[in-house]
Amino acid sequence: MTLFQVIKAFEAIASNQPSVNMIVQNDIFRLNACPNARYGVFGWTQGIHSMGVDTNTISYQFTFFYVDRLTEDRSNQIEVQSVGIETLDNIIREMDSRGLFVDSNYTMQTFNQRFLDECAGVFCNVSISVPAASLCSESFADFARNDYNDDFMNY
Secondary structure, X not given: OOHHHHHHHHHHHHHOOOOOXXXXXXXXXXXXXXXXXOOOEEEEEEOOOEEOOOOOEEEXXXXXXXXXXXXXXXXXXXXXXXXXXXXXHHHHHHHHHOOOEEOOOOOXXXXXXXXXXXXXXXXXXXXXXXXXXXXXXXXXXXXXXXXXXXOOXXX
16 A cells, blocks of 8 residues: 555545544644634644565554644633544544554644644554555545535645
8 A cells, every 4th residue: 555545545534533624734733824724623744654675564654633723711622632532543443444554552642732723632643554565445435635525624
């Protein structure tokens, strides 16, 4: 499975989460340039990818983010972080069931961050192992940016 196929697969899984309304690709700080962000946001960045001559797998490293806006009094911070943990965990578990094998140990880190809006969220570093030179299964739709309706935004 190629890097492109892996990214499209987890983006498709994330877009099916009821708490995800927007995807930010390869730089969560792009939210700073997005005045019309549709929260909750799933974001990802790439890490160092690895493979070996002796192995038949490729290991892709990513950091996944879930970000949502805080209320003015910030009273929803723990709720946002709880939803974020569940959302990222759901995405990771779904990936594993579709042949994108995630390292069985992953941790979630909560945060507060000011983008254009005051936000809270969660991030998680994941290692995804896939067979080298394998084909993307038919169950992964090829989502192009134009495939999403107006209720969903991919940035």
